[in-house]
Amino acid sequence: xxxxxxxxxxxxLVIGGGPNGLAAAITLARAGRRVVxxxxxxxxxxxxxxEPLTLPGFLHDVCSSVYPLGAASPFLRSIDLAARGARxxxxxxxxxxxxxxxxxxxxxxxxxxxxAALGDDRxxxxxxxxxxxxxxxxxxxxxxxxxxxPRRPALFASFGIDAxxxxxxxxxxxxxxxxxxxxxxxAAAHAVLPLDRAPSASVAxxxxxxxxxxxxxxxxxxxxxxADALADxxxxxxxxxxxxxxxxxxxxxxxxxxxxxxxxLCDLTPRQLLxxxxxxxxxxxxxxxxxxxxxxxxxxxxxxxxxxxxWRAAVCRQAGTVHVGGTFAxxxxxxxAPWRGVAPDRPFVLVTQPTVCDPGRAPAGRHxxxxxxxxxxxxxxxxxxxxxxxVERFAPGFQDVILARHTAGPAELERRxxxxxxxxxxxxxxxxGQFFTRPTWRxxxxxxxxxxxxxxxxxxGGGVHGMCGYHAARTALRQI
Numbered sequence: 102x103x104x105x106x107x108x109x110x111x112x113x114l115v116i117g118g119g120p121n122g123l124a125a126a127i128t129l130a131r132a133g134r135r136v137v138x139x140x141x142x143x144x145x146x147x148x149x150x151x152e153p154l155t156l157p158g159f160l161h162d163v164c165s166s167v168y169p170l171g172a173a174s175p176f177l178r179s180i181d182l183a184a185r186g187a188r189x190x191x192x193x194x195x196x197x198x199x200x201x202x203x204x205x206x207x208x209x210x211x212x213x214x215x216x217a218a219l220g221d222d223r224x225x226x227x228x229x230x231x232x233x234x235x236x237x238x239x240x241x242x243x244x245x246x247x248x249x250x251p252r253r254p255a256l257f258a259s260f261g262i263d264a265x266x267x268x269x270x271x272x273x274x275x276x277x278x279x280x281x282x283x284x285x286x287x288a289a290a291h292a293v294l295p296l297d298r299a300p301s302a303s304v305a306x307x308x309x310x311x312x313x314x315x316x317x318x319x320x321x322x323x324x325x326x327x328a329d330a331l332a333d334x335x336x337x338x339x340x341x342x343x344x345x346x347x348x349x350x351x352x353x354x355x356x357x358x359x360x361x362x363x364x365x366l367c368d369l370t371p372r373q374l375l376x377x378x379x380x381x382x383x384x385x386x387x388x389x390x391x392x393x394x395x396x397x398x399x400x401x402x403x404x405x406x407x408x409x410x411x412w413r414a415a416v417c418r419q420a421g422t423v424h425v426g427g428t429f430a431x432x433x434x435x436x437x438a439p440w441r442g443v444a445p446d447r448p449f450v451l452v453t454q455p456t457v458c459d460p461g462r463a464p465a466g467r468h469x470x471x472x473x474x475x476x477x478x479x480x481x482x483x484x485x486x487x488x489x490x491x492v493e494r495f496a497p498g499f500q501d502v503i504l505a506r507h508t509a510g511p512a513e514l515e516r517r518x519x520x521x522x523x524x525x526x527x528x529x530x531x532x533x534g535q536f537f538t539r540p541t542w543r544x545x546x547x548x549x550x551x552x553x554x555x556x557x558x559x560x561x562g563g564g565v566h567g568m569c570g571y572h573a574a575r576t577a578l579r580q581i
C-alpha cells in the first residue's frame with residue numbers, strides 16, 4: 102500500500118528516520134514547523150534496532166549498542182528520555198582490553214583507577230586525559246558543535262595537537278609500555294582507520310575521555326527503546342511519521358502534498374542523495390558527492406550464550422565493551438588490512454556484553470553478546486571463525502557457551518539500512534580530508550533549493566548523538 106501524502110500544510114519534510122533524521126524532525130517541530138518524517142523501513146531508528154536474532158527471549162541490538170556519544174549529546178539531554186521509556190544503564194567498566202595470560206587493562210569512570218593498572222605510564226595517562234575531562238563541557242561543545250572556529254581555542258588547541266596525529270604517534274610518544282599503548286589502540290580502532298594514519302588519535306582521545314566523563318552506557322531493554330523515545334517526542338510535538346515509505350524523488354507522490362517551499366532534510370549519505378531522481382544539484386557539488394569516500398565495512402556476529410563469556414581476566418567480565426586484539430602492533434595490523442583490501446586473519450574484535458548491566462535481555466542466567474571486526478568495504482568473506490577464534494584466545498571455553506549465533510556481513514547490513522554503504526557504519530571514511538570537509542561542511546545546505554543533508558556524513562560525524570540532524574535543522578531554519 103502506498104503511503105498517504107502529508108497534510109497540505111506540511112512545511113518541513115525529513116527523509117530517513119535514523120537518529121539524525123529524528124533529531125532534525127524534532128528540532129524543526131520545536132520551532133513550530135509542521136513536520137512529516139518518511140522512513141523506508143517498518144519502524145524508525147536506523148541502527149537503533151533490537152530483535153530476537155538468535156533464540157526466543159534473547160534480545161540483540163542489530164547495529165549500534167553502546168552510547169558514550171548519546172550520553173554526552175546536548176540534543177539527547179534536552180529530552181526527558183526516561184519519561185519516554187528510555188533509560189541509560191552503565192556497566193562497572195566502560196571498556197576492557199585483555200592481554201595474553203590473565204592480564205587486562207581497562208577504563209572506568211575513575212581516571213585514578215584506570216591509570217593505576219598502567220604501571221610506569223600511570224602519570225602519562227593522567228596527563229593526557231585529565232585536562233580533557235576537567236574541561237569536559239566546553240570541550241564537548243566544540244567536539245559536537247557545528248562547523249565553526251572553536252569557541253575556546255586555547256582549550257581546543259591543547260587537544261588538537263594530539264588529535265590531528267595518528268594513534269601510533271601519540272601512543273608511542275606519550276607511553277613507554279605495552280599496556281597503555283594497547284588500551285589506547287583499542288579506543289583508536291573505533292576510528293576505522295589505520296592506526297598510523299591521522300586523525301586516528303582523535304577518536305581514542307574523545308572516547309577515552311568519555312569513559313571518565315559520561316561512561317559507555319547501554320539503553321535498558323535495547324537500542325530500539327531510544328528510537329521509540331525519539332519518535333514519541335516527535336509525535337508529541339505534532340510531527341507525523343510515515344513508515345514503509347521509501348522516497349525515490351522529491352516529487353514522489355508520497356510527498357507531493359507538502360507546501361511548495363517546504364524545507365527538506367535528508368538523513369541520507371551522499372550516495373542515497375544522488376539517487377534521488379530529481380534532486381537538482383550543481384555539477385561541482387554533484388562531483389563532490391560522487392567523490393565521497395566510504396570506509397571499511399564490518400562483519401558482525403550476535404551470540405546467545407548459556408553463560409557469560411569466560412574471560413581469563415576477571416575485569417573483562419564487568420566490562421560493557423571488550424576490545425579483543427592483543428598488542429598495539431596486532432591491533433594496528435588488523436586495522437590496516439581492510440584498507441589494503443584484505444580481510445585480517447587475526448582481526449581486532451569489538452565485543453559488547455549488554456547483559457553485564459542489563460540482564461533482562463536474556464532468559465534468567467543466560468547472556469547475549471555481539472562482536473564485529475572491520476573488513477574491506479563490501480567484503481564477502483565469512484569472518485565468523487576468525488572472530489570466534491580471537492575471543493577464544495582470551496576466553497578459553499567461549500565456544501562451549503554459544504547456544505546460537507547470527508551473522509551479518511556488509512551486504513546484509515546494507516540491505517537492512519542502505520546508509521551502511523558496503524557495511525560502513527560510520528557514514529563515510531574518517532580520513533583527515535573528510536574529517537574536516539564532510540560534504541556540506543559549510544552550511545549543511547546542498548545546491549538544490551531548500552534541500553539539506555543531515556546524516557552522519559555531515560559534521561560532527563558518526564555515532565548516535567543526533568547532533569548532525571540538530572545542527573542541520575538549525576541551519577535550515579536560519580537560512581530559509
